[in-house]
Amino acid sequence: MDVYAKNCPSRQVLDRIGDTWSVLILLALTGGPRRYSQLQATIADISPKMLTQTLRGLERDGLVTRTVHAVVPPRVDYALTALGVSLHDLLESMRVWAEGHIDDVESARAAYDRRS
């Protein structure tokens, strides 16, 4: 089990975690199912193409479920699976870290750029 090896499956999992759209979608699924259009509204600048593509990937990995309601107009709900929830908690920590340390990062960048 070696994340540093390209062909190790754990790397694939890490790559998924590392995908910005996947992370944002999983975060957006906090607190219950969301519709396709709701996700699109929440993640303002995602294109339909990437939204669909990423959702399919997450579904394939067993992180979200896709439920089609046979109504007109169509309605599709996405929700976290148990596996998705367990990852979600981790991503929440990441979001918290990101929001909590922007200032540090930005001042570090400013200092670095001033130097060079």
Place this chain on the structure above:
Amino acid sequence: MDVYAKNCPSRQVLDRIGDTWSVLILLALTGGPRRYSQLQATIADISPKMLTQTLRGLERDGLVTRTVHAVVPPRVDYALTALGVSLHDLLESMRVWAEGHIDDVESARAAYDRRS
């Protein structure tokens, strides 16, 4: 503070966390400084270009320090800053999650592919 907004700084931080090479380098810096060549050896399939480029980015963000020793042959050490350490702990959790749930993900993928 909204990670879903493209121009929010917190998104930039999230993007950095989402960069595979950055994650692997930060993980590889566990337990003290490492030399350039050591990093290259640990992360088997990273090119010199990406290693240097990513290290520069991490340095700029205040996550790692770069120390040049004035000796022949040259020796450069990279180490985590305090900020880097705080992020590192989070990434370790991610690595643990990844290694602990590969089986779930892989069986989910197999099931999904069998269905379609």
Place this chain on the structure above:
DNA sequence: CAGCATCCATTCGGATACTG
């Protein structure tokens, strides 16, 4: 509403060759 298909600009990153 929730997508899929196609085209295409941009970016990413590998390979290679060279340097202080």
Place this chain on the structure above:
DNA sequence: CAGTATCCGAATGGATGCTG
């Protein structure tokens, strides 16, 4: 040893238009 510079193919992902 620790990079830098350049080239270039591959992949990413946005825009657009169409469909059940």
